[in-house]
Amino acid sequence: MKNLVLYIIALMMAPAMQQCTYSQSTQPKKEVMDTEKNKKHPAYSRTDTSKVNLSEEEWKKILPPEVYYIARQKGTERPGSSPFEYSKEVGTYYCAACGNALFKSDTKFESGCGWPSFYEPISKSSIIYAPDHSHGMTRTEVMCGRCKSHLGHVFEDGPPPTGLRYCINGVVLDFEKAQEAEKKYKEKQ
Numbered sequence: 001m002k003n004l005v006l007y008i009i010a011l012m013m014a015p016a017m018q019q020c021t022y023s024q025s026t027q028p029k030k031e032v033m034d035t036e037k038n039k040k041h042p043a044y045s046r047t048d049t050s051k052v053n054l055s056e057e058e059w060k061k062i063l064p065p066e067v068y069y070i071a072r073q074k075g076t077e078r079p080g081s082s083p084f085e086y087s088k089e090v091g092t093y094y095c096a097a098c099g100n101a102l103f104k105s106d107t108k109f110e111s112g113c114g115w116p117s118f119y120e121p122i123s124k125s126s127i128i129y130a131p132d133h134s135h136g137m138t139r140t141e142v143m144c145g146r147c148k149s150h151l152g153h154v155f156e157d158g159p160p161p162t163g164l165r166y167c168i169n170g171v172v173l174d175f176e177k178a179q180e181a182e183k184k185y186k187e188k189q
């Protein structure tokens with residue numbers, strides 16, 4: 001019975017969650033929509049799009065060490081170490097530090113570079129960009145649009161339609177499988 005209620009709630013919320021991605025307005029139901037299992041710390045939310053501004057000390061307290069190292073210290077995970085690299089699961093990838101929706105699985109591709117790769121973010125505001133001249137290279141760093149955590153880099157050798165390759169550390173991604181209903185809807189298209 002409990003499962004049925006949860007299923008109905010999830011079905012009702014699916015359209016609202018999609019709208020959230022494209023809207024900056026505060027959703028009144030955000031507290032209801034965030035399930036307990038997703039709530040890692042008070043600033044973490046899959047639905048609240050307001051910016052997260054925490055000190056590095058606060059981040060260090062609330063993030064697991066491996067996430068903190070990449071997200072806040074601009075680290076890089078070992079190539080080939082992320083289970084997301086070859087994952088073909090249908091769903092959404094979120095920022096592991098703050099819960100911001102970043103990429104849809106249908107924009108993911110196998111680049112062979114050693115890290116999960118995408119050709120397009122879920123929305124323009126989901127990612128922010130900065131020039132990165134570290135390690136003797138000129139690259140474009142990509143950060144979470146909500147909490148400014150380091151995610152990886154974007155390169156201009158990706159596939160169509162964008163020609164971009166977002167090379168992302170899997171450690172800073174949370175994945176959530178699409179609802180069965182959403183999968184079926186996509187198959188019909």
Ligand SMILES: [Zn+2]
Pocket residue numbers: 095096097098099100144145146147148149
């Ligand atoms: Zn974030």
